[in-house]
């Protein structure tokens with residue numbers, strides 16, 4: 321790991337919050353992700369499943385966590401299973417966690433090697449009535465492969481058909497959406513690394529630079545600051561490429577006079593940040609670009625104020641739509657008739673702003689959180705309105721990450737990242 325070890329008390333706290341929600345006499349199981357194959361013997365870099373990470377800090381493949389708060393013996397209440405390390409593995413792959421190291425990371429005292437899993441589980445299954453399985457119920461999830469978790473669930477259902485089953489996911493969705501102080505610090509750290517990357521490219525961008533050269537500057541800055549890299553596939557979209565919302569080719573030259581939409585951010589210790597800025601290739605915005613930019617910025621600032629405890633996501637989105645509509649009227653992109661005659665299912669503003677304004681952010685970039693429930697203090701949201709105008713050859717999105725406060729406006733984790741036209745222009749020209 322490139323990141324500094326996280327204080328294990330975070331994971332101890334997370335486990336106690338989870339077990340407090342479990343039914344009597346129940347056991348919960350959490351699996352690592354697989355390492356995904358490419359072909360021959362090559363693989364994608366390992367990315368830990370965020371739930372086992374959230375509950376243990378274990379950032380290693382082939383790990384299993386069991387939680388059984390009502391277990392008859394103390395040593396059975398929390399158990400980790402790890403891939404057995406050996407001298408051979410140490411030589412070829414580098415050392416895996418020892419049992420002592422796993423305790424230091426997680427605070428879990430009972431650690432077995434993975435080969436003992438079935439035997440140990442069998443004994444525990446004779447004591448418990450219910451097993452919590454961890455299915456993926458994220459509102460945007462779309463999984464085609466069979467995950468390690470899904471394979472386990474299949475195996476378990478076959479082997480233990482008489483046990484009751486319960487869902488871990490709704491508990492985790494609620495817990496993970498409200499961040500602990502330690503987590504806010506980690507997300508702030510990711511945002512600070514992102515800031516360094518953004519400041520680096522401000523003095524680098526000039527006409528005819530390739531989009532991928534900008535991407536390379538970002539990744540250089542991220543990795544030298546102990547990030548594993550991008551929190552998500554970066555979008556570096558000059559000119560009309562910005563109007564392809566998920567443009568990730570990043571292979572075109574940036575032309576003088578165009579804007580570049582940069583949706584690029586670093587991860588740190590598996591926590592995301594999620595930044596978007598839109599900057600002028602030549603270091604100066606045109607009058608029209610500036611007018612649209614400032615309209616997006618005003619929508620962002622107004623939207624941010626609405627992120628307070630009790631706000632409902634759907635109503636928030638509708639309110640932001642009204643503010644956006646009035647800005648689009650001001651820019652001459654919509655006229656009064658467009659708004660008066662709009663289809664309530666697809667309001668007129670969606671022609672220029674067709675995506676959501678905010679999503680939860682944390683261990684996943686589009687993090688857990690139940691959108692039908694009111695917002696709470698210490699939830700982290702993005703705020704990311706945009707105006708996309710293919711006929712004018714540019715699209716503008718501005719995105720910050722904010723923490724909802726008990727009282728007053730949210731705290732902006734990206735408040736130090738240049739956002740005003742004047743500041744961006746002056747940094748690009750200095």
Ligand SMILES: [Mn+2]
Nearest residue numbers: 594702704719
């Ligand atoms: Mn986002």
